Amino acid sequence: ASPSLYRQLGGQPGVEAIVHDFLIRMADDARLVGFFAHTNIDHLADSLGDQLCEVSGGPCHYQGPPMDRVHQHMGLTDDDFYAMIGHLNKALMAQGVPAGARQRVIGIHLAAHEDVMRLARPAH
Numbered sequence: 001a002s003p004s005l006y007r008q009l010g011g012q013p014g015v016e017a018i019v020h021d022f023l024i025r026m027a028d029d030a031r032l033v034g035f036f037a038h039t040n041i042d043h044l045a046d047s048l049g050d051q052l053c054e055v056s057g058g059p060c061h062y063q064g065p066p067m068d069r070v071h072q073h074m075g076l077t078d079d080d081f082y083a084m085i086g087h088l089n090k091a092l093m094a095q096g097v098p099a100g101a102r103q104r105v106i107g108i109h110l111a112a113h114e115d116v117m118r119l120a121r122p123a124h
């Protein structure tokens with residue numbers, strides 16, 4: 001990631017607006033909102049903002065647990081994962097992020113697929 005991706009997201013105010021828009025879309029999705037029933041959403045917004053800032057080359061550092069631990073035992077399917085990606089994509093569009101920057105952010109998140117999902121899948 002280069003500083004210019006962070007700039008194209010609108011810097012810190014842009015990152016915060018994208019996270020806010022994204023979380024509203026997640027909350028409006030009846031299939032996904034239940035995963036967040038016991039989540040402190042303000043803390044989540046802060047963590048997601050730090051992470052998006054960091055991976056886009058901004059001056060932040062995500063301090064939470066590793067992605068496999070965070071999502072361990074949630075019972076997430078690949079469909080849940082890609083539904084989340086869809087909401088992120090819509091949030092980036094709604095916030096006016098240029099297409100090239102949007103595709104880079106989506107690519108970064110797609111690349112995290114195995115990290116996020118490794119311990120997250122439903123027990124069988």
Ligand code: HEM
Nearest residue numbers: 032035036038039047048051064070080081084109112116
């Ligand atoms: C690329 C995909 C994903 C990334 C990068 C990601 C990132 C994160 C981050 C940074 C946190 C905050 C961790 C903390 O500060 O403790 C988090 C928490 C969480 N994520 Fe994800 N996530 C992804 C996919 C998903 C999906 C698909 C779902 C479910 C639909 C999900 C559900 C949750 C929930 C419920 C929490 C809150 C956990 C808690 O309350 O402790 N995540 N995620």
